[in-house]
Amino acid sequence: MGKSRTIAKDLTVKRLGKISEIFPVRAECTMKFSRNAAISPQNTRTGKTHTLVKPIMAATLVEKIFSRRCGHPVRAGEVIMAPVDAAMIHDITGPLAVQKFREMGGKKVFDPGKIVLLFDHQIPADSLPAAENHVFLRKFAIEQQIENLDIKEGICHQVVMERGRTAPGEIIVGADSHTCMYGAAGAFSTGIGSTDMGFVLKFGALYFRVPETIRLDITGNFPTRVGAKDLILAIAGKIGADGATYQALEFAGETMQKMDMPGRMTCCNMAVEMGAKVGIVPPDTVTWEYLKARRKGVTPFPLESDRDATFSARHQIDVSTLSPKVATPHNVDQVVDVGKVAGTHIDQVFIGSCTNGRYEDLAEAAEVLGNRKFHDDVRVLVIPASRAEYLKALRAGIIEQFVAAGALVESPCCGPCMGGAFGLLAPGEVSLSTSNRNFKGRQGSSESFVYLCSPATAAASALRGEITDPREV
């Protein structure tokens, strides 16, 4: 068969430098009436009214969130004890957080209704210690009257999003690094450690250094079989594994506005792979519609960076010439066009995780698969990100398609993503994964290899038994 090889043009990333160089800001003291700061003081879930924010100078989206929640203008670089609107703990980081909460003298959590507790990393319990940790957290949930979603719902980040536990303008923490994903819903949300979480459980607040923002202006239409995952891998390749440390990554521009929530979640999820505190998309109709279906009494309000806000850097990215990307072992920023590694032998393909385990991701893989069978020599693991996404895929016939093609479909959980539960790799084995990290030993042996890619690339490669450009199958 004559395959036409598409020439992979590199992504255009133009560094525009500081925004002040683009729109020269007048004197520092110019006071501006921020369009958004004073609007909608309502906390959409609790109905509580926040103090109205006084007019402030041009601000970033993240600065506005902190200003809004604190009732006075807050700027990047300030360290502030900010109230927390929701806190998430899971089976790995939860037990230690609870222990620390107790060591801090904690008796009652700040607000049981604001805590999301579930198990997703090692479920169903894969070892005795895991089972004991689950029991420990179940008891804590009963004692503190916290709703416990236990092992039933799926991966923490997906569950927080789909249950509407995060909304524009809120400040959210999770004892998991990919908590940065809820910025897809216009919240400031960030991953913290267990001791910090113990503090949050006790006080309902935490010290934050308000981050500077790197703004990404994304334009153009995606070519066929190229999407959000390829975009975020390309960005990671350009910005680097520590290129956004301590900062917020704001994804804006016409391409983001056209992108659905699952795509936005994929982008924001991987912000931490560049060291960022949060990946955030200015809330728009797509965001509010998503939230309305999940939370009562939602009133949309405008929330975006002012045009002349100060960004620490600004990049323009055109996706119309983007080709499928692959992150090669063992760093997330070692990103190449799929063509560069095409033909690489693979032992296992994993389609799932909080990055790419949603219905849309499974559908993308299924579209590439069609009614064919996966290659005999490849183990294909498909794990939907949540029960809700699983059901959607089941009803659409996609699960059947995967099973018929020879895949193992597992119940919603983290699976082999972090090499704790099942699906581990032996020394020398190679995995192609739609998850977010390819660190050495991440999915098993420290002598195994993990490549990261989109669901389309994963499916195409699983068909051939080697890394394959999804536009070629």
Added chain:
Amino acid sequence: MRTWKFGDNIDTDAIVPGRYLTIYDPATLASHAFEGTRDEYAKQVKEGDIIVAGRNFGCGSSREHAPLALSGAGVRFIIARSFARIFYRNAISVGLLPLVCPDADKIPDGSELVVQMNEGYVVSGGKRYAIEPVPGFLQEIVNAGGLVEYARRLEEVKTCTGSRS
């Protein structure tokens, strides 16, 4: 007091692999520290030894198991060109001191090293290397002996107060 030298982007999976995350005891975690990355570390590390690393030390997961494994091995200081954000906070929470040293790359592996916190430098092989001070608000937590001790003394917190870092 010897140094254990590591490169750039040492991630939390390298510090403690995912299969040990049901363990919370620092000493047991220490026995798996850098397993698969530098196997002799767990066997030979001594109380007071110092980690020296390049850029972005501790990137990846929010697992506090990583700093706990190091503190369980008796490490008190980590000196690196830069740290990943969550690891940096977690280290301070568990009573480890992460010190930013722009010239950390030049400090040799296996060398004797003395930290002169108040003077703002470390000494290794007769040479001085400048270290950056810990930001003000974190200093309070360090001085209290970690976040648990800091929080025990607090009755309540005043939200929306703060300072410039």
